[in-house]
Amino acid sequence: MDSQRSFLVIALAIVSFFLWQEWQKDYGPKPIAAPTTAEQAQSVTPGSSTTDSNGDIRLTGDDAPSQVTETATPSAQLVTVATDVLNVEIDTSRGDIVGLTLPEYELTKGSELPYVLMRKLPGFEYTAQSGLIGADGPDDQTNSRQPYQFAQQQYQLADGSDELVVPLVTNFNGLQIEKRFIFSRGKYDVRVEYSIVNESDVSKRIQPYQHLVQNIDNGESSSMMMPIYRGAAYGSNEDRYEKYDFDDMAKNNLAINSTGGWVAMLEHYFVAAWVPDQTQPQRLYSMVSGAKGVIGSRSEVIELQPGESTVVGSTFYAGPKQQDKLAVLADGLDLTVDYGFLFFISQPLFWLLTTIQGFVVNWGLAIILITVLVKGIMYPLTKIQYESMAKMRNLKPKIEELQARYKDDRQKMGPAMMELYRKEKVNPMGGCLPMLVQMPIFLALYWVFVESVELRHAPFMLWITDLSAKDPWYILPVLFGLSMFAMQKLTPMQVTDPLQQKIMMWMPVAFSVFFIWFPSGLVLYWFVSNLISLAQMLYIYKGMEKKGLHTKKA
Template sequence: MESQRSLLVIGLALVSFLLWQQWNIDTAPKPVTPVTQNSDSTGSSSADLQLTTADAEQSVATVAAAARTITVSTDVFNLRIDSRGGDIVGLELPAFELNKGEGDAYPLMRKLNGFEYVAQSGLIGRDGPDDSRNPRPVYTAEKSSYALSSGATELVVPLLFNHNGLQIEKRFTFVAGQYDVRVEYFIKNQSTEVKTVQPYQHMVQTIDNGEGSSMMMPIYRGAAFGTSSERYNKYAFDDMQEKNLLEATTGGWVAMLEHYFVSAWVPDAQTDNQLYSLVRNGQGVIGAKGPAVNIEPGAEITLTSTFYAGPKDQDSLAKIANGLDLTVDYGFLWFISQPLFWLLTTIQGFVVNWGVAIICITLIVKGAMYPLTKVQYESMAKMRNLKPKIDELQARYKEDRQKMGPAMMELYRKEKVNPMGGCLPMIIQMPIFLALYWVFVESVELRHAPFMLWINDLSAQDPYYVLPVLFGLSMFLMQKLTPMQVTDPMQQKIMMWMPVAFSVFFLWFPSGLVLYWFVSNLISLAQMLYIYKGMEKKGLHTKKA
């Protein structure tokens, strides 16, 4: 039976391999293959949707002179709207620096040479101005620049356009302190005929953009969506290239994800919408279309949707749409990670330091797991005490394996020892520690968060590699306290070099994660000393015979 350190090392090695493997799957460039456009139940196909300027060069040339960029500034946004289509073509988050200490706002959405990430919305259908049969509408605005005034709670940016008897106002409403934007279409039919339009919203992003995650961090960049029946589904770019998404749902949402940030369109929650994706000209698109709407002569209607662009703040996202908070992706252990995240943020509210909060939650989790840890070490000690008797049985029945098994079980029963007692506690604890790991990986709150001394960003690696070295030393001490029951010389050498290997591996890990593992090791050392002292008083050996 191996010690806790052996099991933990094996578990860490397995998890690390799986994370590295998933990183390769998620970030490896994929060839862009043409896809067949699917038609929807309303008779309006994905081909009717206008994407970017690259998709309609002739139309752009016709109206280029009239188009202009409208800038919008709030306390949380620096945003650029293209008057052609009313598309969001640039969005920065001034509360989040691109690189810590440099002062540059994080550019979530942008149009650069070779890369594009924009949010589009419009009206298609028989009389929609954004139908592919028409050039994109060029809206007019009273000003080219809008800013949220000091002390104001709301900023409204109206864009106007007239199209074949339809008077259209596309209105963006920004609220102070909020990353969700209300996008409305106010449409008045000034003609003598019934007009039919269909709203759509989608995000467009270049697929092979050269932006990858660190090999040590399992960062997902791609799309996701939610329906009334399935709250959260990842839909990676390679999925888009294989098959177009086509999901009918009441409400729902679509999103583009990157490590700490998300952009999302949330259509009217009361209408029957169609979620879709497509790939065109090397760009991945995920969006939603609402039902076609008939507008009687002289009638006015309002079509509303919500656009979100900002940090993965679980509380805010949960209020916007059902399941949108799951874009903070804790994987299959989300039901454990979410309570742990709540506990972490609660602790941080008292200690006002995320590094101290990590130490506190590690103390709490390790303390809660102490009964299992005690069972584990006591079980291993009993197994060590039984080793002479086990060796005797193995020598007696070495020629008769069928009798050896029952004899071993009888020995365990007689001595009241569970041979799995050392493994089961670790199996129970591992999901909790993995869930806590994902909390640290996914929480935007840790991005650029300082700890103390030389650690000024818990989401970045230790600049002087002090924590990885301390982690390796603590791992080495744990091995000394609980020598491995390994007789093979090669295995002994491998285990001896494990602390060094993991110290090197952790050099590139975020310092918050290394802090967590280091503190966890220190607590384990203290627990070992305390448990071993109690077992020695009972006459149980705590070291290898």
């Protein structure tokens, strides 16, 4: 197979994939409309959910009646917490996280404003809710309660301190409850614990839950140039990582029993996740309420006898998709850095990229060096590919002679061709197989550059100040097109179809325009890859000419 034809097929396949994604987004199946508030009230069943008078989505416990009565919650206040990596707002009505920013990450390049991950505004909500439901749970819709009490309204991690505990307390129907948020220096994971004492003279039944709530449509979407997933995901003891987007929620509620597991809401570089006790049975669930999607988990019912106490808790993570930190929290949570089905290749490549960056302290240089390294490792396959194509090119007259001799007898032509290949020691698939081995590696490296939060706002040099943004002067796309044109000239075109010839001739221009919207880090990778390919082709062709093999069209 000729290299130009192979490149054309692969390029068209990639472009077709992106176009298919765009078509699915615009014209694909639409989600089933969410039920109205009235419909939801009619379908509330034990262990389901409802929306309270503040607009918050709440679960009803396993022992709760099928019909619930909304009760107004007294107005509450916000407790603010500041650490070195998190700024959090906690609503004291139920102890929910209703605001969260990341001071280590800018909202936009050069804005000096922190990245806003979670917030609750009129018409939009992205919050982390948790509580205690069940027959005696204070967060059950059948129960009215007072907001949590707090010692101070502002908390800040002190210099020299590695931990900050924010306690909220309440007493409900004989249950003394302290909800603790435990923050740690340099960490995006927060331990959320409940210390519960049954001070009554009867047994109490409660059930911990935690879930994430987000408006389904927030105006953000992926594009053909940058396919980005925004939606929910979960992990269980059967499936380490599964996406469950808002369309899935609208069609079917997630309902999975698992020992441990986790639930999350994803966006391009950041993730919010609840990780319950990994040793205890959990119920993973999802729902749609109006314009909001929910994914969460709840534990089994806990029964406390009079005078008995217990401590239950879970871990809440909100921050960048840093694989090493996520992997420690739960099995499969690091897969939210979604490399697709090539993750087993992408993860070692990411480790290699970060290792290189640790030495050169520049992500642009790290991209160049890992491209050089990967292309160098793939050189033996590249050499086999071009030598095989050269041998096939030299056999072309003999092949055409056989085709003319047996043009009316296909059954004899096949064996004759195979005998010719055997006699000349040529593998007709020798030019294709190396390419099939190389493509997964280069595609895996592509997804490393797309998904890695480390490249967000990372500068390179000169006019490239953000490797995750497009080239502001379009210089890299133009250089890429010129390198692609040089490769075409070095590898003479073998296709004879006039239409294919025209397509091949205009491909450098088309790809230059196509790459204008790509992140500059990706374009840098492809440009450097082309330069290395040019050098390898010149070296390989020179060696083949010394062996008497033609490298140009006869």
